[in-house]
Amino acid sequence: MPILDNIRVVIVNPIYGGNVGAICRAVANTGISDLALVAPRDLDMLEAVKMACAATHVLEGRREFPSLAEAVADRSMVAGSTARLGLYRSHSQSPREMAPKILEATEAGKVALVFGQEDNGLSNEDLALCTHIIQIPTAPEFRSLNLAQAVLICCYEIYVASGLFEPSQEKSPEAPSEIRERMFDLWRKTLLEIGFMKEDKADHMMLGLRRILSRGKLSGDDVKIMMGIAKQAAWAAGKGKKTADSDQ
Amino acid sequence: MPILDNIRVVIVNPIYGGNVGAICRAVANTGISDLALVAPRDLDMLEAVKMACAATHVLEGRREFPSLAEAVADRSMVAGSTARLGLYRSHSQSPREMAPKILEATEAGKVALVFGQEDNGLSNEDLALCTHIIQIPTAPEFRSLNLAQAVLICCYEIYVASGLFEPSQEKSPEAPSEIRERMFDLWRKTLLEIGFMKEDKADHMMLGLRRILSRGKLSGDDVKIMMGIAKQAAWAAGKGKKTADSDQ
Numbered sequence: 001m002p003i004l005d006n007i008r009v010v011i012v013n014p015i016y017g018g019n020v021g022a023i024c025r026a027v028a029n030t031g032i033s034d035l036a037l038v039a040p041r042d043l044d045m046l047e048a049v050k051m052a053c054a055a056t057h058v059l060e061g062r063r064e065f066p067s068l069a070e071a072v073a074d075r076s077m078v079a080g081s082t083a084r085l086g087l088y089r090s091h092s093q094s095p096r097e098m099a100p101k102i103l104e105a106t107e108a109g110k111v112a113l114v115f116g117q118e119d120n121g122l123s124n125e126d127l128a129l130c131t132h133i134i135q136i137p138t139a140p141e142f143r144s145l146n147l148a149q150a151v152l153i154c155c156y157e158i159y160v161a162s163g164l165f166e167p168s169q170e171k172s173p174e175a176p177s178e179i180r181e182r183m184f185d186l187w188r189k190t191l192l193e194i195g196f197m198k199e200d201k202a203d204h205m206m207l208g209l210r211r212i213l214s215r216g217k218l219s220g221d222d223v224k225i226m227m228g229i230a231k232q233a234a235w236a237a238g239k240g241k242k243t244a245d246s247d248q
Numbered sequence: 249m250p251i252l253d254n255i256r257v258v259i260v261n262p263i264y265g266g267n268v269g270a271i272c273r274a275v276a277n278t279g280i281s282d283l284a285l286v287a288p289r290d291l292d293m294l295e296a297v298k299m300a301c302a303a304t305h306v307l308e309g310r311r312e313f314p315s316l317a318e319a320v321a322d323r324s325m326v327a328g329s330t331a332r333l334g335l336y337r338s339h340s341q342s343p344r345e346m347a348p349k350i351l352e353a354t355e356a357g358k359v360a361l362v363f364g365q366e367d368n369g370l371s372n373e374d375l376a377l378c379t380h381i382i383q384i385p386t387a388p389e390f391r392s393l394n395l396a397q398a399v400l401i402c403c404y405e406i407y408v409a410s411g412l413f414e415p416s417q418e419k420s421p422e423a424p425s426e427i428r429e430r431m432f433d434l435w436r437k438t439l440l441e442i443g444f445m446k447e448d449k450a451d452h453m454m455l456g457l458r459r460i461l462s463r464g465k466l467s468g469d470d471v472k473i474m475m476g477i478a479k480q481a482a483w484a485a486g487k488g489k490k491t492a493d494s495d496q
Contacts, residue, residue, distance in 0.1 A: 018266075025394055031387035055390065092416060096408065137404075137413035139279035142303065146273055152397050153404055156385075160344065165385035168340060 002103035002162050006110045008034040009151060010071045012126055013117045017044035021051025021059065022148035028055035029152070030159035035062045036071045036112075051148075068114065068126050076109035077102065080122050080130035081150055083143050092135035095154045099161035101132070113154055118147050172219035183223050183230070184210065190230040194237040250351035250410050254358045256282040257399060258319045260374055261365045265292035269299025269307065270396035276303035277400070278407035283310040284319045284360075299396075316362065316374050324357035325350065328370050328378035329398055331391050340383035343402045347409035349380070361402055366395050420467035431471050431478070432458065438478040442485040 009027055014020050020043055027035055035058050052059045065071035072078045079098060105111050114130060116122035127133065136145060136153050145153070159165065175183075188206055191197050197205045213226070257275055262268050268291055275283055283306050300307045313319035320326045327346060353359050362378060364370035375381065384393060384401050393401070407413065423431075436454055439445050445453045461474070 022394060022397075026397055028390040029386045029393055029397070031390075051394075053392065053394075094408075094415060135415065137408050137415070138277045139407065139412075140414075142276040142279075144301070145277055146270060146299075146301075148394075149270075149274055149277070149397070149400050152400065156401055159387065160342075160385050164387075166388075167342060167383065167385070 001107065003106045004031045004158075004162065004164075005034065006106040007032050007102065007158065008036055008071075008075065008110065008112050009155070010036045010038060010068065010112050010114045011040075011147070011151075012038045012068055012114065012122060013041065014043065014147070015041050015118050016147075017046070017048035018051045019118060019147045020062075021048035021053075021055075023151045024048070024052040024055040024058035024062075026148055026152035027155055028058050030155035031162070031164060032155055032158075033058055033061065035059075037062055037064050038068050038071050039066055040064060068129055072112040072114065072129060074110055075112040077105040077111040077132065078114060078130045079111065079132040079134050079154075080114040080116075080127050081134040081136065081154060082116070082122050082127065083136070083138070083145065083150075084121055092133040094137055095134055095157035096161075098132060098134050098154075099157040102158055103162055113151075115147060115151055172221035174217045175220045175223040179220065179223050180218060183227050186227050186230045190234040190237075193234050249355065251354045252279045252406075252410065252412075253282065254354040255280050255350070255406065256284055256319075256323065256358065256360050257403070258284045258286060258316065258360050258362045259288075259395070259399075260286045260316055260362065260370060261289065262291065262395070263289050263366050264395075265294070265296035266299045267366060267395045268310075269296035269301075269303075271399045272296070272300040272303040272306035272310075274396055274400035275403055276306050278403035279410070279412060280403055280406075281306055281309065283307075285310055285312050286316050286319050287314055288312060316377055320360040320362065320377060322358055323360040325353040325359040325380065326362060326378045327359065327380040327382050327402075328362040328364075328375050329382040329384065329402060330364070330370050330375065331384070331386070331393065331398075332369055340381040342385055343382055343405035344409075346380060346382050346402075347405040350406055351410055361399075363395060363399055420469035422465045423468045423471040427468065427471050428466060431475050434475055434478045438482040438485075441482050 009023065009032060011020065011023065014037055020037065020040070024035060027033065048059060049056065063071075079102060082092070102111050102113075113134075114122065114126065116126060122130075134154060136150055138145060184206060187209060188202060191205065191209075192199065192202060218226075257271065257280060259268065259271065262285055268285065268288070272283060275281065296307060297304065311319075327350060330340070350359050350361075361382075362370065362374065364374060370378075382402060384398055386393060432454060435457060436450060439453065439457075440447065440450060466474075
């Protein structure tokens, strides 16, 4: 089992408190909680608190280290994110390629995800401490990501790859053919009854309706709604007919 | 071919200029440029410009609409992002599931990605205009994403799925076996010469070295570096021996 608690997000020399706060929130969104700052400048902590929103536990629990070497000293895998190309960077991997490797590494040891300063990214010295280099896919004409956005992409890929997320399930299961056919029978009767189609065109028209209603899965609840409409339309038309009859 | 220009990011009633600016940057990072705001409040445009960084073309090119219906009027696919569960939301899909469908839709028509206000997200009225619902995977105990972060995740998944990104390639191709074996021969000679191992232990030690150097792919450049070290070590040891000899 991958252990998200074995992942530490390390930010080298962050400048803006707002970014640090946004990072706290992004990290919490993805089930990670260990944040380390390396020699932060005078951070605007009011901005940090504001952007962290409810992720104050990450902000308050952050650790600070004088150097990157110390922040990653107990980490076996050290993955640094860089947008620049060149020296050391030609063998970079995408966050999606790295995610399963990072998760595997958390089972046996501790991992650091390292990000550089807002303006300059990671230095060559910083990158030398990294065992792996991550490059985030971006449009070639606009490659510079906001620091918190870069952190989010990496953590999001790890969270998705962890399989920990359980998407909300459709509560009503897909309707079986028998129920669906009962619905189409009802609609056929109603459409004839309300005068939408004549008997000789009915087969053709019903194929059209089948096509429309078969584009996506129909749940049991969906079929109930469609049958309810058909019944009600037939009832209303019958009532209308009776009223028209009694008017005569 | 998918057409990213056919994708419009729509933000309903944004409150914070900083978020709108961060969205401009995120959108530009992923090759999208069409941003629409629905009835924005008094946005702090200084904050917006600051957070947009170089993505001023997106900020300046933004369109504003009085209602969501008007912002998506010409869109065939309308995909709304929501974090809340419940009504309409049980059949949501993840950004990764939606990305190829969105790209396919851009080939024949126009697409809107719709996001709600920072505080409240999309209303049921807004969701009723959506043909598809997106739910971003987040940690269950911390589900509320920053607005710009939510936009980034959706756009990033689309950009990655588009296949438009070309990762930087390793320039030096992987070394063929023949070159690798020449390197191991050289290391064997050197390690004997400098007295690191004796002939009877050499095979065993070389297996260890092979194991270490075979964990990742070795490029032609990598092999050159390793051969250079072995040669230099042998040369330096030979020189040391000569000096030691002449001392006697």
